[in-house]
Amino acid sequence: xxxxxxxxxxxxxxxxxxxxxxxxxxxxxxxxxxxxxxxxxxxxxxxxxxxxxxxxxxxxxxxxxxxxxxxxxxxxxxxxxxxxxxxxxxxxxxxxxxxxxxxxxxxxxxxxxxxx
Amino acid sequence: xxxxxxxxxxxxxxxxxxxxxxxxxxxxxxxxxxxxxxxxxxxxxxxxxxxxxxxxxxxxxxxxxxxxxxxxxxxxxxxxxxxxxxxxxxxxxxxxxxxxxxxxxxxxxxxxxxxxxx
Numbered sequence: 727x728x729x730x731x732x733x734x735x736x737x738x739x740x741x742x743x744x745x746x747x748x749x750x751x752x753x754x755x756x757x758x759x760x761x762x763x764x765x766x767x768x769x770x771x772x773x774x775x776x777x778x779x780x781x782x783x784x785x786x787x788x789x790x791x792x793x794x795x796x797x798x799x800x801x802x803x804x805x806x807x808x809x810x811x812x813x814x815x816x817x818x819x820x821x822x823x824x825x826x827x828x829x830x831x832x833x834x835x836x837x838x839x840x841x842x
Numbered sequence: 843x844x845x846x847x848x849x850x851x852x853x854x855x856x857x858x859x860x861x862x863x864x865x866x867x868x869x870x871x872x873x874x875x876x877x878x879x880x881x882x883x884x885x886x887x888x889x890x891x892x893x894x895x896x897x898x899x900x901x902x903x904x905x906x907x908x909x910x911x912x913x914x915x916x917x918x919x920x921x922x923x924x925x926x927x928x929x930x931x932x933x934x935x936x937x938x939x940x941x942x943x944x945x946x947x948x949x950x951x952x953x954x955x956x957x958x959x960x
Contacts, residue, residue, distance in 0.1 A: 730884075759946060761948070761949075763951070768953065769931060769953055769954045769956070770951060770952065770953045770954065771885070771933065771935075771951035772951075773948050773949070773950060773951075776946050776948060778946070817884050817885075819884070821947075823947075827887075827898060828873065828875075828890055828897075828898065828947075829875070829887035829890065829898065829900070830875075830877075830885070830887065830935075830949060831887070832884030832885050832886070833884050834882070834883055834884050835883075835884055
């Protein structure tokens with residue numbers, strides 16, 4: 727079974743600073759993908775970044791980067807130069823990428839608050 | 843460019859009533875997913891379609907729940923004889939399918955339908 731653990735219920739960061747949101751995962755699948763989504767108070771889940779288990783380099787998308795440490799089974803999200811609009815819930819998720827279930831398995835999320 | 847849309851956005855119903863939600867995926871996406879999210883939790887998978895075929899159902903999807911995607915486009919999720927425990931956000935997502943998008947096959951979500959059962 728797949729499991730995602732996000733140990734930080736809430737995080738605070740000053741505007742323009744960087745913040746790291748933690749995510750650890752557990753799976754026996756050899757091939758999998760890791761995703762981060764942002765959920766503002768409006769409720770919509772917004773895709774941020776993807777990392778494949780066989781990708782050699784850490785994924786980056788603008789101000790978002792994923793610190794992928796396969797041996798430690800961690801996939802932390804780094805947000806650089808935080809903005810007030812980054813305040814939201816952030817969810818880490820994973821999915822098999824070769825055969826089997828297509829479902830995403832989510833963690834419980836981390837609430838990020840960016841202070842001015 | 844139209845994203846995933848869901849209707850209604852909010853639904854309040856009395857216990858025992860039936861409710862139906864609709865999801866319209868991104869037009870070229872052939873996969874459609876339903877998730878449920880309760881307060882303080884991440885979304886939990888309910889079911890998924892590839893075109894009109896329902897390929898996977900979670901054990902969370904009790905006999906009172908049924909989902910359809912009759913023409914491989916929009917989907918409906920019906921809950922019969924609603925219970926207070928059904929109160930949640932119901933999220934729909936769609937994706938291209940692995941053969942078109944590679945292994946990523948990112949799921950894009952709609953705004954959700956918030957159900958309150960009184």
